[in-house]
Amino acid sequence: MEIRGEMLIGRASVYGQSGTLRAIDPASGEKLEPAFGCGGASEVERACRLAREAATAFRASSGETRARLLEAIAAGLQAQGGALQERAARETGLSPARLIMERGRAAGQLRQFALAARQGLDAGPRLEPGQPGRLPPKPDLRARHIAIGPVAVFGASNFPLAFSVAGGDTAAALAAGCPVVVKAHPAHPGVSELTGRIIQQAVAECGLPEGVFSLLIGDGNDIGLKLAAHPAIEAVAFTGSRAGGLALLRAAAQRPKPIPVFAEMGSINPVLLLPHALADRAEDIAAGWVDAVALNAGQFCTRPSLLLALKGESLTRLQRSAALKAASKPAETMLTPGMHSNYHQALQRLRSLPGVAELATGLPSPGPHAAQLTLFETDGATFLAAPELAEEVFGPCGLIVACRDLAELFEIVASLDGQLTATLQLDEADLPLARELLPLLEARAGRILANSFPNWVEVSPAMVHGGPFPACTDSRSTSVGIGAMTRFLRPVCYQNMPAPLLPPALQDA
Amino acid sequence: MEIRGEMLIGRASVYGQSGTLRAIDPASGEKLEPAFGCGGASEVERACRLAREAATAFRASSGETRARLLEAIAAGLQAQGGALQERAARETGLSPARLIMERGRAAGQLRQFALAARQGLDAGPRLEPGQPGRLPPKPDLRARHIAIGPVAVFGASNFPLAFSVAGGDTAAALAAGCPVVVKAHPAHPGVSELTGRIIQQAVAECGLPEGVFSLLIGDGNDIGLKLAAHPAIEAVAFTGSRAGGLALLRAAAQRPKPIPVFAEMGSINPVLLLPHALADRAEDIAAGWVDAVALNAGQFCTRPSLLLALKGESLTRLQRSAALKAASKPAETMLTPGMHSNYHQALQRLRSLPGVAELATGLPSPGPHAAQLTLFETDGATFLAAPELAEEVFGPCGLIVACRDLAELFEIVASLDGQLTATLQLDEADLPLARELLPLLEARAGRILANSFPNWVEVSPAMVHGGPFPACTDSRSTSVGIGAMTRFLRPVCYQNMPAPLLPPALQDA
Structure with a gap:
């Protein structure tokens, strides 16, 4: 795989026309090749339109299909490990040992979300049989969780593999059945493009609609705010500064249709x-x-x-x-x-x-x-x-x-x-x-x-990586571990629905 | 119990000094006695300070204690049923039959939340034993849910008993262990005061801190926006118009510390x-x-x-x-x-x-x-x-x-x-x-x-009363049924915590 400085919009590779940006090797201060073409309003529009078009089919896809997608991405991360690490090291200054660990973590969490997708989006389906004889009659009620819709992901600077393009937020959203539009972190566009191509290829291999994944590139806040403001986007996941997270939260509340923003913004960890x-x-x-x-x-x-x-x-x-x-x-x-x-x-x-x-x-x-x-x-x-x-x-x-x-x-x-x-x-x-x-x-x-120190964040169902503001804009969820899926799910209740219309998980046993 | 036109701030009854309001009998257009004294900034401050002071103890209270509180409120609604119905009928024009049904519904949902509080806030505790031999060692992780903190509740005009002072939002927040500050709906202040006195008395009887419940009265948006802006308030629950819900959502996002707003704003129900x-x-x-x-x-x-x-x-x-x-x-x-x-x-x-x-x-x-x-x-x-x-x-x-x-x-x-x-x-x-x-x-x-019609909303675990905007500002939750508790809960993870410090639900079996 080659780094061409391109965005990935559905199945297309697009060299943006709204200026360029280059990664910098922080160890030397040297600017790295190639120059990346930045996207603008038209690329945001195309990526979001494709995501909306993909949303219904992806929501309806089986857990098995989504599990295979996540596993294909994990396999791609490992197959392309050398290229990813090499570029990530140059763009971030992080050590090879750290990046090998981080790649393992990224692949491992994709596999955990695959397992969760395979097991289904609900801990246990809620089936309540009706009681026609009660006054008033109690209806038959069955509830399950479904995908909220397209999610905009803003990756972290400090985890170019595990909290970036194929990181925890993307894995959680895909496992939930939500198309993802990632805004690449401008400090590591090369490793973002490489990772994005792995996801793009996995989406194609799994026969899923192309809009399930897109990757946008841009410098400054403009493209990110445009993405968060697009009517097709139903939620935002962000890891970064307090100023960045708050700007997204407030922009999301000002939309004609407000959406939730899950911004993890750091902490002093007493x-x-x-x-x-x-x-x-x-x-x-x-x-x-x-x-x-x-x-x-x-x-x-x-x-x-x-x-x-x-x-x-x-x-x-x-x-x-x-x-x-x-x-x-x-x-x-x-x-x-x-x-x-x-x-x-x-x-x-x-x-x-x-x-x-x-x-x-x-x-x-x-x-x-x-x-x-x-x-x-x-x-x-x-x-x-x-x-x-x-x-x-x-x-x-x-x-x-x-x-x-x-x-x-x-x-x-x-x-x-x-x-x-x-x-x-x-x-x-x-x-x-x-x-x-x-x-x-x-x-x-x-x-x-x-009697320990908190740096290591275990990826596991009991983990909570979040907390009251300003640690996170939504203390009621976690951004690490399969619990993160619940950010991108909403409940739907079916009342007196004929059995042939019920989703399989809500059928009588 | 007498209607005196007073607010209830902790254990105190306070006649507000910021103007007055009167209920109107919509059947006749007649103004009803008494005149209610409206609250202002100082009453908001006092109610919220008391709520903050009560928050830690109420969060730590046992599920049994909260269940008793909810049951005492339910019993009070039934004991005072005649007075409540009579005043509610005059303030809302709703029929006695409807109000009897609604009172039963309000008491019933309080009892459902009592049961849920007694069973504990987690469907199942998450206990993950450590694996000290793994590289890196896997820590012992245990997670549970706890109360988010004081909640501001804005009741609906159309359900003066079941979605108002002692309605679903209040029941859910109290069951979760969150103190509640209610802003009474200005169209039914009398039934609000009566209901509030029932809750105030139940709080005292259960030996809970007085700040667990307060009731504010005011006309116009000012007192409500002040309440939602108060730093002690950690979440807002609202049922009403789209304009009202959106104003609260946007005000909450502009706070120095943003908080979630759960506003149910109606629907055309195709x-x-x-x-x-x-x-x-x-x-x-x-x-x-x-x-x-x-x-x-x-x-x-x-x-x-x-x-x-x-x-x-x-x-x-x-x-x-x-x-x-x-x-x-x-x-x-x-x-x-x-x-x-x-x-x-x-x-x-x-x-x-x-x-x-x-x-x-x-x-x-x-x-x-x-x-x-x-x-x-x-x-x-x-x-x-x-x-x-x-x-x-x-x-x-x-x-x-x-x-x-x-x-x-x-x-x-x-x-x-x-x-x-x-x-x-x-x-x-x-x-x-x-x-x-x-x-x-x-x-x-x-x-x-x-093959049914949607007016009746069964109070049950599988119910979803919510939906994508503008039905609700947060499609990921419900405002009816015990699922509503999750709005007011956040997860906390304990890592390598000595057993004597773990809450009972997270102890080894």
């Missing part, structure tokens, strides 16, 4: 060190935390950037250990020059805040866009007084907050916005305190961990 | 008469349809106001029967003078449309706000050219569209917006045609009926 765990394991926790902050240049939405503990000797030991560990952490290349520059601006802002001190830095940058690990420390009163300290900084940056007492710790937790995760480091003697903190964490986070 | 059924049963269908259009002055969101059929001799017979049946239908008092006036304006607009003819009217009005049943007829081309014919007219009004051929029937169905319901009248020989129409209906309606 870690609470309870006193006994801190006293017993300060050094171990420090090491685990520094690893979790630094991993892949800190470019995880689940990076645990905020560490909360009581001030004192144990916390001092932890800080010393963390500083020591940090000092040997190599700088890693960030995904884009823009992110690198944003990261440096954020560090400058943090350094200028009164009451915030730099605790440690990692090794200095070896390349133009490598980010140096930077750890800060402050006290609880400063944290409470400076709301910007509770905002996400994308990159390898961590903040330790030394709380005066438990009351201040509780006050800080209660002040936090919605989070993807919250973590407790606790020993058995900390259980009573943990029990008091838990309700505050439940109200604020989608996932609560004990 | 009925499709397939040719064999029409030929065989024209007279029966006509009778059933006229009854369904006229019931309770047509004031059902599920009133089947649009009838689609092929033109021809059978349809002529149906029209003749419908006209005959309509002629003897008495006029019934509408809920408010404003609705009555809107209904008459809508009839004037319909009468002035070229190509639309008046087929029949019922008996003329006996009172100042009684609405005369009015049936119109038109052809498919006129319907397709005049989008206002596809808009809901609230009142006893129906439209028969004679389609030229099947192609035009399909075109009309495809042109329809989202609907709460769609109905097929069919005989066995119509099955092939029904099979072709079904996918179009599934894409457009929350509930699809065969």
Whole structure:
């Protein structure tokens, strides 16, 4: 497969005429070939029209058909693994080892959704026989879930395989029977095109309507807002910045026909060190935390950037250990020059805040866009007084907050916005305190961990990757794991329907 | 219990200082005593602050506690039945028989939600044991659902008991563990206050925090928008007009922290008469349809106001029967003078449309706000050219569209917006045609009926009362039946959590 700088609109490959964009190798700053042709209103219109035309047939397709489609995409990801990895590495600066892991994750989640599609869209069909003798007579009622319709997917910059063109949102939407129109992330258009071609080919091989998948390319917000505004689009799935997610949410509410927006927008993922765990394991926790902050240049939405503990000797030991560990952490290349520059601006802002001190830095940058690990420390009163300290900084940056007492710790937790995760480091003697903190964490986070770090997001039915705003625009769902399908399904009830018209899952056993 | 014109804010009764409003008896036009004191910003603030303070404890309450609360409310509705009915009848013009039925429905649905709360918020807990030996190790993951937080409820005008202060939305939110702040419908403040006192008393009897329930009173949109904008409110449930629902949806998206809005906004509920059924049963269908259009002055969101059929001799017979049946239908008092006036304006607009003819009217009005049943007829081309014919007219009004051929029937169905319901009248020989129409209906309606009429909405787990916009702002849920609880629940995942910290439902068996 060749990268030609083209969009994929149904079965067609289209070189866009609305300007060009090029990927940049963040390790060198070099612009990569080829130039991609950007799409405009006419390509949005064509992709969405095809998606609408495909929607009815795809909704009616069997779970088996959708499972085969997802498996064909997974197989394609593995067959084209070398080319995907090579291009992804150049476009994102992520390491080959990380990208091999991520490709496995992407293929694995497609296979999980295939299994779910095969099992059917409902945990159990709801069949309620009528009671003609009741007053008023109770009708025969049967309900199932069906696809909501075409979904617009905006992939993440930081997972070019597992949360991008063939990532979790696309897999969930296809499993549910929804056509997908992806807007490629402009930082990795090459790997987007390669992945898109794998999906395009799988759609054709499975004999599905071409509109089941399209891939649009464009720079800036315009094409994305046009896509989200198109009347054929019934839902939006997005992973990225808060500004981007909010812009889509508000645009969707202003449509003549509003639609749901599932935007996962990041988090600071607080870690609470309870006193006994801190006293017993300060050094171990420090090491685990520094690893979790630094991993892949800190470019995880689940990076645990905020560490909360009581001030004192144990916390001092932890800080010393963390500083020591940090000092040997190599700088890693960030995904884009823009992110690198944003990261440096954020560090400058943090350094200028009164009451915030730099605790440690990692090794200095070896390349133009490598980010140096930077750890800060402050006290609880400063944290409470400076709301910007509770905002996400994308990159390898961590903040330790030394709380005066438990009351201040509780006050800080209660002040936090919605989070993807919250973590407790606790020993058995900390259980009573943990029990008091838990309700505050439940109200604020989608996932609560004990004695681990949250970066790894297991793809499984019990996973919740989401949480109250601003972690996500819809706390009632997850973007990881087969639970994500429910975002793209709606219930339909059949009343007194003759058996020959009922879908197979709703027939009498 | 006495009606004092007061709001209920937690355990307090408060006479508002921001103007007054009075209910009007629509049968006579007479203003009813007492004058209600309207609330403003300070009452919104107090109710919402109390709700926020109650949220954590109520979220953590046992299903048994919430079940008892719901049952106490149901018992209160029955104990105070006489007073409720009497006041409701005066404020709404609805008949005693209808209100007795509705009170039973309200109590019954509270008891269904009580049962659901007792059974727990999850169909089955999700427990995934860890696999420490896997690479990377699989963590222990357990997920459950918890309450989203305080919910603002805006009740419907047309169901003063079953979809108002103690209606489906309130029952669903309380069952889920969410405090509720109700904005009383200004057309029935008296029955709202009486019902609110029943809930207030039940909250106290169950030893729950007072903020679990408050009732605000106000005229106009201001107090409602203030309520929906309050930072403590985590979701909005609304039943009413499209303009009202859209205003709330858009206000919610503009909040610093956007929240979901579940607005059920009505529908024209198309009925499709397939040719064999029409030929065989024209007279029966006509009778059933006229009854369904006229019931309770047509004031059902599920009133089947649009009838689609092929033109021809059978349809002529149906029209003749419908006209005959309509002629003897008495006029019934509408809920408010404003609705009555809107209904008459809508009839004037319909009468002035070229190509639309008046087929029949019922008996003329006996009172100042009684609405005369009015049936119109038109052809498919006129319907397709005049989008206002596809808009809901609230009142006893129906439209028969004679389609030229099947192609035009399909075109009309495809042109329809989202609907709460769609109905097929069919005989066995119509099955092939029904099979072709079904996918179009599934894409457009929350509930699809065969050989019945949709007014009655059974309260049951398989019911779907919702549908694509504008029937509802969120097609992925229902506002009737215990499925409505899922609107107010969000998932939380516990990772590697020590057993003593896990909620009981997530403990090892």
